[in-house]
Amino acid sequence: xxxxxxxxxxxxxxxxxxxxxxxxxxxxxxxxxxxxxxxxxxxxxxxxxxxxxxxxxxxxxxxxxxxxxxxxxxxxxxxxxxxxxxxxxxxxxxxxxxxxxxxxxxxxxxxxxxxxxxxxxxxxxxxxxxxxxxxxxxxxxxxxxxxxxxxxxxxxxxxxxxxxxxxxxxxxxxxxxxxxxxxxxxxxxxxxxxxxxxxxxxxxxxxxxxxxxxxxxxxxxxxxxxxxxxxxxxxxxxxxxxxxxxxxxxxxxxxxxxxxxxxxxxxxxxxxxxxxxxxxxxxxxxxxxxxxxxxxxxxxxxxxxxxxxxxxxxxxxxxxxxxxxxxxxxxxxxxxxxxxxxxxxxxxxxxxxxxxxxxxxxxxxxxxxxxxxxxxxxxxxxxxxxxxxxxxxxxxxx
Amino acid sequence: xxxxxxxxxxxxxxxxxxxxxxxxxxxxxxxxxxxxxxxxxxxxxxxxxxxxxxxxxxxxxxxxxxxxxxxxxxxxxxxxxxxxxxxxxxxxxxxxxxxxxxxxxxxxxxxxxxxxxxxxxxxxxxxxxxxxxxxxxxxxxxxxxxxxxxxxxxxxxxxxxxxxxxxxxxxxxxxxxxxxxxxxxxxxxxxxxxxxxxxxxxxxxxxxxxxxxxxxxxxxxxxxxxxxxxxxxxxxxxxxxxxxxxxxxxxxxxxxxxxxxxxxxxxxxxxxxxxxxxxx
Numbered sequence: 001x002x003x004x005x006x007x008x009x010x011x012x013x014x015x016x017x018x019x020x021x022x023x024x025x026x027x028x029x030x031x032x033x034x035x036x037x038x039x040x041x042x043x044x045x046x047x048x049x050x051x052x053x054x055x056x057x058x059x060x061x062x063x064x065x066x067x068x069x070x071x072x073x074x075x076x077x078x079x080x081x082x083x084x085x086x087x088x089x090x091x092x093x094x095x096x097x098x099x100x101x102x103x104x105x106x107x108x109x110x111x112x113x114x115x116x117x118x119x120x121x122x123x124x125x126x127x128x129x130x131x132x133x134x135x136x137x138x139x140x141x142x143x144x145x146x147x148x149x150x151x152x153x154x155x156x157x158x159x160x161x162x163x164x165x166x167x168x169x170x171x172x173x174x175x176x177x178x179x180x181x182x183x184x185x186x187x188x189x190x191x192x193x194x195x196x197x198x199x200x201x202x203x204x205x206x207x208x209x210x211x212x213x214x215x216x217x218x219x220x221x222x223x224x225x226x227x228x229x230x231x232x233x234x235x236x237x238x239x240x241x242x243x244x245x246x247x248x249x250x251x252x253x254x255x256x257x258x259x260x261x262x263x264x265x266x267x268x269x270x271x272x273x274x275x276x277x278x279x280x281x282x283x284x285x286x287x288x289x290x291x292x293x294x295x296x297x298x299x300x301x302x303x304x305x306x307x308x309x310x311x312x313x314x315x316x317x318x319x320x321x322x323x324x325x326x327x328x329x330x331x332x333x334x335x336x337x338x339x340x341x342x343x344x345x346x347x348x349x350x351x352x353x354x355x356x357x358x359x360x361x362x363x364x365x366x367x368x369x370x371x372x373x374x375x376x377x378x379x380x381x382x383x384x385x386x387x388x389x390x391x392x393x394x395x396x397x398x
Numbered sequence: 399x400x401x402x403x404x405x406x407x408x409x410x411x412x413x414x415x416x417x418x419x420x421x422x423x424x425x426x427x428x429x430x431x432x433x434x435x436x437x438x439x440x441x442x443x444x445x446x447x448x449x450x451x452x453x454x455x456x457x458x459x460x461x462x463x464x465x466x467x468x469x470x471x472x473x474x475x476x477x478x479x480x481x482x483x484x485x486x487x488x489x490x491x492x493x494x495x496x497x498x499x500x501x502x503x504x505x506x507x508x509x510x511x512x513x514x515x516x517x518x519x520x521x522x523x524x525x526x527x528x529x530x531x532x533x534x535x536x537x538x539x540x541x542x543x544x545x546x547x548x549x550x551x552x553x554x555x556x557x558x559x560x561x562x563x564x565x566x567x568x569x570x571x572x573x574x575x576x577x578x579x580x581x582x583x584x585x586x587x588x589x590x591x592x593x594x595x596x597x598x599x600x601x602x603x604x605x606x607x608x609x610x611x612x613x614x615x616x617x618x619x620x621x622x623x624x625x626x627x628x629x630x631x632x633x634x635x636x637x638x639x640x641x642x643x644x645x646x647x648x649x650x651x652x653x654x655x656x657x658x659x660x661x662x663x664x665x666x667x668x669x670x671x672x673x674x675x676x677x678x
Binding site: 051052053072073074075076078079080082084086088089090099100103104147151157 | 571
């Protein structure tokens, strides 16, 4: 086991594409770090550089404190799980798992015991003699895991290993992989574009965009305190609702103006975001998480209100997602539009063109009675608001 | 509901297929029909008519052989030359194609161009200088000489077939093996070569057929020699006006038998090799 450290790592392809820019990331020994971002953000390239399948254009990559930039993939003592598993189709499950051991000339008797132990661990006993072509998606996934585990490597590298599974199996394998990693305690770097996987699986999460690391930290910390608009909108499902607005000083109190609506900021909000209170009159982008927009109840009589019209109610069992059109200015920065357009800022711009309202998504308890088409008031705990600079997209901190 | 329906169009299509199939069967029918005729007028006058006196004696006569040598001897010669040539073509061709396909760069492009050029080059043009060189080297009339010629002649085709298949083979398998710590040779022999099986099947059948049926090269390089291959032995039956076609047809039927048997067992691989692709 070992730590993995990216020190200002760059990747520039032959055609000039700058896939990874100055990536600096520290993955402590035994940690489960998830690299997440939209397609083309450089996360897979970063992973493949660690595996030795991509050359490193600049910077240093360390495993266990040793620079491995020029080390052959087979000598790095890392194991990789590929997106499509890359199981050798002509070999049985046993032979697939035994392959890394045979390749490194482990004695035959030891191979047998080690492979059998892994087969037992992954519950593959009855499939040991079958070929990958005759296995289900979940079983193939397990064999791919087995091939990685059997080597007892310093680091696991996983490239979207769950993306080929159906939704139910994905949830199950998500838990299995997390548990396995926890038991084995092997440092793991896991790549996904699915922010749910990133939130639930990792002890650490690193969000990338266009080859640049946006934010790294514990998933809950990133969720609670996103560093910029991109992270704010990318992490969390349903996404954070963003409004463009400005602050004003009104009778000594700071008021947030969103379109025609005025929300008085509570003491707690100003204490958390002193920068907002200091610069009255400045333009800001305000973000609200779905769980922080609630139907007004007795408990929050003093809270700020946001009016809107319910356009859609999606029942999810324990919760319901309530889509509310709020008359306010939408946020049209590139980072946000890129997510709205699924990685393509132009498509996102087209999506949001001509809208004078912001579609807010609130998560209500399913017992609350809401009708589509009705007018609604949302109670907003202003201390839970997120503030961003509309020009730089960075969170307003300090 | 199934998307497939049996319509009059389907029936028509099937009829056309059956007719085409029958057309392909005509030479085979002719071959077998003549090979069991007693000879004389029945062979020359009405080759398509079914004989009332079928005989297998043509086969035993044919097996005795012609002026060149016995059919059994020709069989052994053909088998030795074909199997060694095909084995070498597969061994050298697959490794070469793999290196060219995966290495990339200018050298690879140059070699690809060279082998494509070799594919288009007519063999007969080079026969005379080739014969002169082979004689100087003492390789005329030997097994090794024939093998060298065939491996050289068919290498472009072999590499072309392997490269086509390699292009459709995902890199993931090799990359997984690299990360697993396998050496380049282990990656090739344990991972890539087994995955190339459909292409290997195509190479074996196609090149095997070409070599087995080749008449021109062995006639020149093995002429009047005890190493004569089957087609040359069969040609020995041809004797101007006195040629007994029923005997020749029996000899031909014997010589194609192993290929037909081979094809029956390997046809699925052959088709897969042509169409490419691999299933995980």
